[in-house]
Amino acid sequence: MSARRILPCLDVDAGRVVKGIRFQGLRDAGDPRERALLYQDQGADEIVVLDVSATPQGRDHGVEVTRRIRDALSIPLTVGGGVRTADDAARLLDSGADKVALNTAAVLDPALLDRLAARFGAQCTILAVDARATSPGRYEVVVRSGRDGTGRDVVDWTREATARGAGEILLTSWDRDGTREGYDLDLIRAVASAVEVPVIASGGADRIEHFRDALDAGADAVLAASVFHDGNWTVSSVKQALLASGIEVRP
Amino acid sequence: MSAAVLVVPTGTANLASVEAALARAGHAATRTVDPDAVRRAERVVLPGVGTFAAAMDRLLRGGLAEALVERIADDRPTLAICVGMQVLARASEESPGVDGLGVFPVTVRRFDGGVRVPQIGWNVIQPEDAPREPGWVYFANSYAMFDPPGDGWRLAWATHGRRFVAAASRGAVLACQFHPELSGRYGADRIERWLGRGAA
Numbered sequence: 418m419s420a421r422r423i424l425p426c427l428d429v430d431a432g433r434v435v436k437g438i439r440f441q442g443l444r445d446a447g448d449p450r451e452r453a454l455l456y457q458d459q460g461a462d463e464i465v466v467l468d469v470s471a472t473p474q475g476r477d478h479g480v481e482v483t484r485r486i487r488d489a490l491s492i493p494l495t496v497g498g499g500v501r502t503a504d505d506a507a508r509l510l511d512s513g514a515d516k517v518a519l520n521t522a523a524v525l526d527p528a529l530l531d532r533l534a535a536r537f538g539a540q541c542t543i544l545a546v547d548a549r550a551t552s553p554g555r556y557e558v559v560v561r562s563g564r565d566g567t568g569r570d571v572v573d574w575t576r577e578a579t580a581r582g583a584g585e586i587l588l589t590s591w592d593r594d595g596t597r598e599g600y601d602l603d604l605i606r607a608v609a610s611a612v613e614v615p616v617i618a619s620g621g622a623d624r625i626e627h628f629r630d631a632l633d634a635g636a637d638a639v640l641a642a643s644v645f646h647d648g649n650w651t652v653s654s655v656k657q658a659l660l661a662s663g664i665e666v667r668p
Numbered sequence: 669m670s671a672a673v674l675v676v677p678t679g680t681a682n683l684a685s686v687e688a689a690l691a692r693a694g695h696a697a698t699r700t701v702d703p704d705a706v707r708r709a710e711r712v713v714l715p716g717v718g719t720f721a722a723a724m725d726r727l728l729r730g731g732l733a734e735a736l737v738e739r740i741a742d743d744r745p746t747l748a749i750c751v752g753m754q755v756l757a758r759a760s761e762e763s764p765g766v767d768g769l770g771v772f773p774v775t776v777r778r779f780d781g782g783v784r785v786p787q788i789g790w791n792v793i794q795p796e797d798a799p800r801e802p803g804w805v806y807f808a809n810s811y812a813m814f815d816p817p818g819d820g821w822r823l824a825w826a827t828h829g830r831r832f833v834a835a836a837s838r839g840a841v842l843a844c845q846f847h848p849e850l851s852g853r854y855g856a857d858r859i860e861r862w863l864g865r866g867a868a
Binding site (some may be wrong): 418419420421453457462470473484487489490492493494510512513514515518535536537538539540541585586608613614615637638667 | 682683684685688689691692716719722739751783784785786787788789804806807809810825827828829847848849851852853855856861
């Protein structure tokens, strides 16, 4: 079986890496190209870039950042944020993304997933889901950085999205994001057991147990931002600790 | 920069990662769908993401399919990646009824056996014979060849639920189920070896 993956995430606003809690209070955390190459050297399995400011007017930022990173990056690059049409996705792929993540646009127009998968393949088409706990074991899909609920159940939505062609799920706990309280393990279990495609856990990483517990709960990959940006962990130190506890990762 | 490498767009592939990897290895890339250029070029890359049927549809227009089969038969330097490798097979479960190029007399099949599909991530590639070293490479595929693809090909294997063909090489022809352009140092070495000696 392919190894579990560690994915540093760069939230990019107007060409700079930023960080914040629950999508609010953004602070500068450097140049995306420098960050991507640093994490590649540390043994990152992929780099994820989310353009948190993406708007129709600002979408060229994403293209430009993608191109700058791609030139030097020899590992996979996922880009999300502001993708509303198959042509938006094509622009990012043409500038060097290997996979494109869809979030709000897929909720508004689920058939967009079918179109992307048919044109670029399921392995290019990632569904990003922001999940908010509503009652024990129940999660609602939220959009627009958590400002809007959708009434959709997260497990139902991920099942529908993979049936439509999404090849991977980027699953963010809106409740945990930026809190450093650990990944939401119930959320991971619920989705990982409902779909056949790989699940990337996101939101809440701080301690090494958090990474390990998320992978034990069924995540194929774990995504984190602040702990890497702040230097609490390097990717290689996380991997060494996971290897020591018997989880297979690429050393 | 050394001689340009010709990259065949299949209409579905994102070529930027392949072109960036070639550039890092010191070779510019030129895109073309002209079968005569594909016949003449010193080196040709057939990348591929997307579906078997979509890639074949593009190759069957205007004689690209024949030009590629000829190159491979003549042992001209050719690198086929992912779906680019799969279209060298006779057929694929992904697109029933669609003929592949038939270089490999096997059918591409879907992963099964309780593993995640698509396979997305890094896996260990095990070459059958020295001097090739095992190493970590990146895959993004739901389908693969599970049977040896005919005589004369040197194989490397990987396992995702079942053992599958991770790469097949013969002379100057290299077919990779993994993405060498996304496989870090190991992938870069593989590309440089193919570029440098023409040998796979």
